[in-house]
Amino acid sequence: MGNGEGSAPYAAQDAAEFSEAMRRLKERSGLTYRQLEEKAAGQGEPLPRSTLANALTGRSLPRPELLAAFVRACGEGDRAADWARARNLLADRSRTGTPPSPVAPSPPPPPSPKPGLRTAWRAARRTPALLALTALLTAAALTIATVWTPASSDRAPGTAAPPLPTGPVLLHPLSAPDLCLTDGHxxxxxxDSLVAVQRPCDEVAPQRTRLIPAGGGLYRIEWFRPDQGKGCLAARYEGPAAGLLEPQNDCGGATRLHAEHAPTHGSTAYAFRAEATHRCLTINAPATPKSRESGKSAEAVAGTEAVLTPCATRPNQLFRITKTPLPSQ
Incomplete structure (x- = not known):
């Protein structure tokens, strides 16, 4: 990778990129220098904010003890050993003059968002009245929905991808083109909280989906519901929600995704790869009694959840983007 793009330590190829990875980790934690210092002190570790600021803006590797305290204060204590290993490998290369090479990644995905960031969307339920409103609003919206079509749909693979649409969209998994990615259980x-699942497209409203630029060619998937407000999808890696994607109100801590065009699967086909990983948004497809009973493939069953799995450009990892006007338009 070598561009310091992600917060993963194994992506760094030199001290400057390692400092950038640390800055991204701090951004994801949502904590200020003072808060990090106080949190580390509460764990019995010194982390002077002035020293940390120098480490995050400098071009030399941080001291091992400073790095360990910083990673733990950011909430990634379970990855402290990986950060230390990446730092030591870079230090060894600097001493021996060995050319940079990718560090073999074996870390788990980034930590789950803090529970306090998910208040408005947690434990939301679909009532019969809301379902009735859903059908009414969506009937109008989908009647006038138009497929977003780039100007050059026969563009050759490897050339620049067309810009993603702005405004409300629907994301149709290629493995289940009649379904859409939306909220559900x-x-x-x-x-018991709402997470990303695929359901019939006429059950999506009043929830609306937007692809929000997050810098560096990355996007966040933002949802909006009148009764819940905004929520951005964040991957969960622990507890009963492990493996799921849940909307959280603080979009700054949500999962950032590369939107990677797959023109051989259609002009509007995209894979969404999580930042600094090789894991893609995927419609989970284990065989279930429901799929066997319906005779459908597992990934085509309504209600199947979305997860992050190793990228393989399978139909259940590709999504067709449909631009959808607001119901009032």
Whole structure:
């Protein structure tokens, strides 16, 4: 990778990129220098904010003890050993003059967002009245929905991708083109809050989806519901929600995604790859009694949840983008 783009330490190829990875980790934590210092002190570790600021803006590797305290204060204590290993490898290369080479990644994905950031969307329920409103609003919206078509739909692979649409969109998994990515509950009932699932497109409203630029060619998937406000999808990696994507109100801490065009699968086909990883947004496809009973492939069953899995350009990892006007338009 070598461009310091992500917060993953194994992406860094030199000290400057390692400092940039640390800055991204701080941004994701949402904490100020003072808050990091206080949190580290509460854990019995010194983390002077002036020293940390120098480490995050300098071009030399941080001291091992400073790095460990910083990573733990950011909430990634389970990855402290990975950060230390990446730092030590860069230090060894600097001493021996060994050319940079990719560090073999074995870290888990980034930590789950803090519970306090998910207040408005947590434990939301669809009532019969809301379902009735859903059908009414969506009937009008989908009647006038138009497929976003780039100017050059026969563009050759490898050339620049057309810009993503602005405004409300629908994301149709290629493995289930009649369904759309939206909010819902996991079918096994292991988690009671709304997460990303695929459901019939006429059940999406009043929830609206937008692709919000997040800098560096990255996007966040933003949802809006009149009764819940805005929420951006964030991957969860622990507890009963492990593996799921849940909307959280603080979009700054949500999962950032590369939108990677797949023109061989259609002019509007995209894969969404999580920042600094090789994991893509995927419609989960384990065989279930429901899929066997319906005779459909597992990834085509309504209610199937979205997860992040290793990218493989499969139909259940590709999404067609449909631009949808607001119901009032």
């Amino acid at each position: 996991v079918p096994d009932g292991r988690y």
